[in-house]
Amino acid sequence: MTNEKKGIPPYNDLIGNILSNDANQGRIDHLEGAGKPLSKEYLSGDTFQHFQRIAKDAGYKPYWLKLQHEIRDELIEISTNQKEVEPRELSKRIKKINKKIGTYNRNCPPPFLKGKVSVETINQAFEYWQ
Known part of the structure; x- marks a missing residue:
């Protein structure tokens, strides 16, 4: 019995399809470094670490870091x-920040998780988030 008959969709390699379509249309013929051998450093070690280094060199920042x-800002x-903002507005802004902190905590690596802030802890939180 095939996977399709079992209700499992056929395997679809999205990245492979995109690359082969671009290759067929000649979009990858003139990329920087095309035809040159890969460095020994590139072929050794952890693939994820290489990705992180290349992404960092290209100026990419993870979503959680932007957040x-x-x-912090x-x-x-x-x-x-703080003294110039009325309490009601301050409460709204802190609520908005706490929502962002929740999103941040769902996206960041576990060692970087941070707690929510309140009116009483805003100054300590400011120092903690720097």
């Missing part, structure tokens, strides 16, 4: 203007 910077802004 961390947004949260908002905490700086709130901490410096």
